[in-house]
Amino acid sequence: MDVAYLIETVIKVVVVLLIFSALAGIGTYFERKVLAFMQRRLGPMNVGPYGLLQVAADGVKLFTKEDIIPSNVVPNIFKIAPVITAATAFMAAAAIPFLPQFTLFGYTVHPIVADINIGILYVLGMMGVGLYGPLLGGMASANKFSLLSAARGAAVFISYEVVTGLSILAPIMIVGSLSLVDFNAYQSGGITHWLVWSQPVAFVLFWIAAFAETGRTPFHLIANDHEIIDGFGTEYSGMRWGLFFIGEYANMFFISFVIPLLFLGGYGDGSFLGALGLLGKMAFFFFFFLWTRAAWPDIRPDQLMWLCWKVLMPIAVINIVITALVMMF
């Protein structure tokens, strides 16, 4: 390991952190605008042109708000929980190839922080660890509603991790590798080589599970909207609450990168158009998260569990068996 490699890695980490922290902020702006247009409102309009500076205003508010630690909470755990959410979201990004490799001033850059050969497993594992944020936040809060939401959150994450893992197994068997780069290389032959054509069921299952993994609207039970409180975040204020938010939005962006990389060809052959294609696909999946939030209500916890264990998991298992049989003969 030479010094150049170390410096390159540090620069990559900083770039990913900065870009996606900023994107998480801008993501909230997109979300408000998209929701507003779908509900025939204007959304944020007053701060800056088309309300673009609303993000900055929110940032100023979050940073300058008093950081309150309620008296009955477990202070250390209460303080560390939002950091876990944000940190694990960014740690998951280490194994995601964001762009094809390109040459900058005669130096070949691989836009992936660590090209480990078990990328998918690592990304999903890290997103699973992300459940500690809401869980510990809720448990340390000394608030019964927070505790409830923590319990729900943990149940959702654990259940849907099963669906994610099982749905991804069939594509892994076809590609024969756990590396996201290999997945991309397998599909680089063009639109007919995309895994979504041979694994449509796995694609839909993974997509559904992605909503649960990121805690987005049809499965938005961790934030208890119907109880008019913010679930595990009820007791939080200022930037600690903001960290939960950054973690959630960063997770949305990262899973929006992972779905196209796994099923929709990723960056293709690595050309400039391919790179733009990946960003376009990512934008679509991010938009779809917001679209669903505008169009669908939350489902009940029991329906959520029913959907996971009695519908999605059997389908995923059948999909694996059929794929295995087809590959064998």
Next chain:
Amino acid sequence: MFEAIAFYLFAFLTTVMFFITVTTTQALHALTALAAGMIFISAFFFILGADFLGAIQIVVYSGAVMALYAFGMMFFDTTRDVKEKNGNKFIVFGLSIIAAVLIVVIFAAPMVSTNIVALHPMIEGAGNTQELGMVLFTKYLVPFEVAAVMLLVAMVAGIVLAGKKMDLSLTLMNDAEIIDAKKEQHKKVL
């Protein structure tokens, strides 16, 4: 050099985390420290180049075991300190230190006496995951399959224990009783 730094850093962190786990009286602290310790252990697998095992360590220990542990924690108030009944502290500490030293000696003695040789040398061109698969499905096939069957048995047992009306057997009932039971089911409003 980086490997050495990483090893000592994570060795220190893991030890500190598990020390917190056993010494704290605050249940949430213990829970979080245990989770952190489990995740730090995966760093050793990554340092040794066993990426697959490292990721599995994160997924299994943090994802599944710790989450289930957390469910257990939800049955009492985790924001209060736990009053532990400690007997003689010296006996507890002495026994645990002796046990730890014994385990280290048991595992370290063979390594010191004969240099350890890998039973399955690295295969050129095969990735980490493939090598693990090859060993699992050739030499260790029987233990692997037996473990799978045991897990299946445990899963069925878990479903039977947790499921409702699992004590009824449809094969032992006659048709009239089954129809009655079904009517009973439809009466329930979800």
